Amino acid sequence: MNxxxxxxxxxxxxxxxxxxxKYDPAVQVLAQLPSVSESVAWLSQHSVPDLILMDIHLEDGLAFSIFEQIQLTVPIIFTTAYDEYMIKAFKVNSIDYLLKPVDYDELVNALDKFKTLRSVASSPDLTKLLQVVQQFRESPFKERFMVSIGTKIRSVETGEIAYFFSEEKATFLTTKEGQLLPLEYSLDQLTGMLNPSQFFRMNRQFLVARTAIQTIHVYSAGKLKVDLRPTPRQEVLVSLSRIADFKDWLGR
Known part of the structure; x- marks a missing residue:
């Protein structure tokens, strides 16, 4: 299987x-593609594989843009952190979905489903999916995140989040109640996914909700220190290059 x-x-x-x-040692992964543009280029130049595993949020946009540039007739298994109203559209014909972080047993079930559908020559029907995608694009900012807590998956609405931060190449969100939860996204990705009127990128480590800001301290040379609620594990300073934008954001 390619x-x-x-x-x-x-x-x-x-x-x-x-x-x-692990599922099948004979599986051949022909390519790992991080973007819409690279995916379109690869699919235009190569024979179609047997199966595509596709994340939804890529480095240059939503993966659904691929469907607008190239006609796909290959089964797709989506990996996604989107919520239930989107997921309902994924289970059409040979399309399936896996919530991140991907569980091995769920991947096995999806691959078994793919094999069954392939044996009856089924091909993907993207019509329903693209209809829901259009609805999603009308509200482009992420409203909730699916996060893992042990063996459970929790839906966290953005209104519950105080701030996001990165630490040792990992990304976390902190809820207003002080719960710290891991995320698959980088801060760069999150910056493009969240409503800019509600969240501001303070520096390379912190992306903060307006409602989490408690006090702002002015240091010498115009530096700003921000106290957040709940209190983070490290000081939060506004980058010098971001101070003017931060003041403008606060005044909106």
Whole structure:
């Protein structure tokens, strides 16, 4: 079975490849593609694979843009952190979905489903999916995140989030109640996914909700220190290059 993985997080892509090999050592991963543009280019120049594993949020936009540029007749398994109203559209014909972080047993079930559908020559029907995608694009900002807590998955609305931060190459969100939860997204990705009227990128480590700001301290040379609620594990300073934008954002 020939597979391509469309996923912009290298760690997630490597994990998917390991699980595919565990499922069937004969699986060949032909390519790992991190963006819409690279995916369109690869699919235009190569024979179609047997199966595509596709993340929804890629480094240059939503993966659905691929469907607008090239006609796909290959089964797709989506990996997604989107909520239920989107997921309902994924389960059409040979399309399936896996919530991130991907569980091996769920991947096995999806691959078994793919094999069954392939045996009856089914091909994907993207009509319903694209209809829901259009509705999603009318409200482009993310309203909730699916996060793992042990063996459970929790839906966290953006209104519950105080701030996001990065630490040792990992990303976390902190709820207003002080719960710290891991995320698959980078801060750069999150900056483009959240409503800019509600969240501001303070520096390379912190992306903060307006409602989490408690006090702002002015230091010498115009530096700003921001106290957040709940209190983070490190000081939050506004980058010098961001101070003017931060003041403008506060005044809106």
């Amino acid at each position: 597979v391509i993985i469309i996923e912009d997080e290298d760690r997630s892509a490597r994990q998917l490849e390991r699980m595919l090999k």
